Structures are given as structure tokens and as C-alpha cells.
Amino acid sequence: MSERPVGFTPSGPPETILDPEPEEAQAALAKAVEAGDREAVAAVVAASPRYLDAWARLGDLGRDAVERYAYYRIGYHRGLDRLRASGWRGSGYVRWQHESNRGFLRALDGLRRAAEEIGETDEAERCDTFLHQLDPSWPPPDVG
DSSP states (O other): OOSSOOEEETTEEEEOOOOOOOHHHHHHHHHHHHHTOHHHHHHHHHHOTTOHHHHHHHHHTOSSHHHHHHHHHHHHHHHHHHHHHTTOOSOSBOOTTSGGGHHHHHHHHHHHHHHHHTTOHHHHHHHHHHHHHHOTTOSOTTOO
């Protein structure tokens, strides 16, 4: 269970902030992404299979639309598990402004794009709606 509580505000829904990944995993992912090295990103995923941003970045490097869709979907579902473990109860904000939330949001946005690419428009629309529910200011200018 996360030590980070769900924040309640008098003016709106609760906000969930995921715990950050270990610094070593973040450094390994940053190096692999900077190099555009799909195998190195996959190695980060293998070493840290709960690392949401690693799944999203692996999706970015997928060889085709179906592979991208699969990686993003895994990141999305693992993200739902992490959110629930952090106190999220199916509603409330999960905002991009918090660095540790970005892997989940990146995976969800990647799933939206991949669903569009393979013609699964209803899934793409659900993902888009969910992104805006989680962060009403979606998309942020620095998504990517």
C-alpha cells in the first residue's frame, strides 16, 4: 500500500499521485529512450514490470500497430492496479503535472492512438473521455 494518501479538496474530486519509480530504473529508462533502443527499453520492462512509463515507452517503440496496442494496454491495466493500490477508487484526478503519473497517462494516451490506428474507434473514444476525466486540462503541452 502506498504511503501517499489520496488528497481530498473542498473544491473537487480527490487527486491520486502515484509513487515514483526507483531512481536506477528511471535512469535506465531515460538512457534507453534517449538511444531509441527498443531492446534496452524491453530490458527495463523485464527488470521492473510494474514500471508504467517503461511499458508506455515500449509501446512508442512497437514495430506495428498491434504490438503498440498490446504494450500500451499492459501499461494501462498495470496502471489501474497501481492507482487502486494508491487509494484511487475509480474516480478523481490523476494529473499530468505530477511526474509519477505520466507513465499511466502516457500508456492510456498511447492506447487511444493505437486503438484509432487499428480502427477500434469506440475504445479510442473511451480512452479520450477517460483522459479528460482524469485530467481536465488534457492534453498537456509537454505530452510525449
